[in-house]
Amino acid sequence: METRIQIDQAEPKAYKAVLALEKYLAKSQLTNTHKELIKIRASQLNRCAFCLDMHTKDALNYGETQQRIFLLDAWHETNLFTEEEQVILKMTEEITLIHQQGLTATTYQKATSLFDEHYFSQIIMAISVINVWNRMSVSTHKPIGN
Secondary structure, three states: OOOOOOHHHHOHHHHHHHHHHHHHHHOOOOOHHHHHHHHHHHHHHHOOHHHHHHHHHHHHHOOOOHHHHHOHHHHHHOOOOOHHHHHHHHHHHHHHOOOOOOOOHHHHHHHHHHOOHHHHHHHHHHHHHHHHHHHHHHHHOOOOOO
């Protein structure tokens, strides 16, 4: 794979601005499990190796099971995820693939029945932020760490 410009080095202020959103999310009400499920699922959809590597490791460190991580791409076909997690994963897919249909009325209504406006908003922010990271990492071929 070719070496590309790295945004964190070329435009550190822009990189730090996205990092500030990440710091906001770290202090949000979102559980670590919810955050990592969002990050992994969006990264799968965006085919972001750098983020998949990072967030699967983070999820394991937070106590996520290997089985759930391995089956996350096929979550629709399992009973391993709670109702709340299923809605979060559906939101992640619909918002990440926004060009297809966006956040559908059905998913929106289910989400707002399960989550208050703050948690709902934080879910959308988490989905949006990981999509920014994915786009930067995929576009620049961000190298995977050890």
